[in-house]
Amino acid sequence: xxKIYSKKNQLTTTMKPKKEVVxxxxxxxxxxxxxxxxxNSFEIIAN
Amino acid sequence: xxxxxxxxxxxxxxxxxxxxxxALATLIKRHESKIYGFIYSKVSDRDVSNDIFQDTFIKVxxxxxxxxxxxxxxxxxxxxxxxxxxxIDYFRKNKKMPLYRETEEFSVFSIMTxxxxxxxxxxxxxxxxxxxxxLIEELxxxxxxxxxxxxxxxxxxxxxxxxxxxxxxxxxxRMRYALMNLRKVIDKHQIILTN
Numbered sequence: 001x002x003k004i005y006s007k008k009n010q011l012t013t014t015m016k017p018k019k020e021v022v023x024x025x026x027x028x029x030x031x032x033x034x035x036x037x038x039x040n041s042f043e044i045i046a047n
Numbered sequence: 048x049x050x051x052x053x054x055x056x057x058x059x060x061x062x063x064x065x066x067x068x069x070a071l072a073t074l075i076k077r078h079e080s081k082i083y084g085f086i087y088s089k090v091s092d093r094d095v096s097n098d099i100f101q102d103t104f105i106k107v108x109x110x111x112x113x114x115x116x117x118x119x120x121x122x123x124x125x126x127x128x129x130x131x132x133x134x135i136d137y138f139r140k141n142k143k144m145p146l147y148r149e150t151e152e153f154s155v156f157s158i159m160t161x162x163x164x165x166x167x168x169x170x171x172x173x174x175x176x177x178x179x180x181x182l183i184e185e186l187x188x189x190x191x192x193x194x195x196x197x198x199x200x201x202x203x204x205x206x207x208x209x210x211x212x213x214x215x216x217x218x219x220x221r222m223r224y225a226l227m228n229l230r231k232v233i234d235k236h237q238i239i240l241t242n
Contacts, residue, residue, distance in 0.1 A: 014080045014084070015080060015083050015084045015087050015096075016079055016080055016083055017079055017083045017096070017097050017100045017101075018097050021097050021100060021101050022075055022076075022079065024101065025071075025075065025101060025104045025105070025108070026068065026071065026072055026075075028105065028108065029068060029071050029108045029112075030068050032108060032109070032112055033112070034109070034112045034113040034114075036113070041113050043109065
């Protein structure tokens with residue numbers, strides 16, 4: 001008996017950003033501190 | 048993770064603002080496909096999509112960390128709006144700056160122009176500005192006031208009407224007459240005000 005080759009369902013690939021981008025964002029968030037002085041906001045990136 | 052599904056976005060945002068960095072990771076993981084997919088659907092370029100995705104979340108992070116975010120249960124629509132605006136900025140920038148490659152026959156300097164005024168034109172522009180200021184002095188006081196507020200102080204007609212104590216329509220009328228009278232004065236003195 002011949003094998004039945006069923007067509008695989010074409011899965012739509014879920015698009016995602018690069019892992020490096022997400023990793024950068026998480027590190028950026030950890031390093032970023034916002035300080036408010038009077039009416040001004042200052043961003044400080046702690047290395 | 049089941050725990051991720053149960054915690055609503057609004058709570059994750061609260062946690063993040065309170066200092067829990069893992070909350071941001073959860074939010075990104077939850078929504079990255081939708082946001083990235085949306086950006087890619089507009090720009091059709093993976094590298095550009097990554098850049099815009101990154102810029103989107105940098106704005107999100109800054110807004111949340113500076114406590115400028117108003118939680119109305121609409122985190123995802125807010126982030127999508129930011130990414131949408133960045134996509135528009137990308138297209139605007141691209142339209143203004145087409146990519147030119149220099150070849151032997153073609154130099155980019157043949158189409159680049161420097162829009163800055165020459166010294167001579169700058170002197171003429173300064174003189175024209177001085178002439179206009181003298182002409183404005185010849186206007187009736189109420190018209191002069193509105194014109195100066197509008198053109199030199201960049202005020203809206205609403206602000207002008209509040210400051211001068213008249214209706215917006217009156218301010219608009221005075222501005223209209225100011226310009227008409229200015230043109231009459233220019234014609235009367237036969238002044239040339241072009242550069």
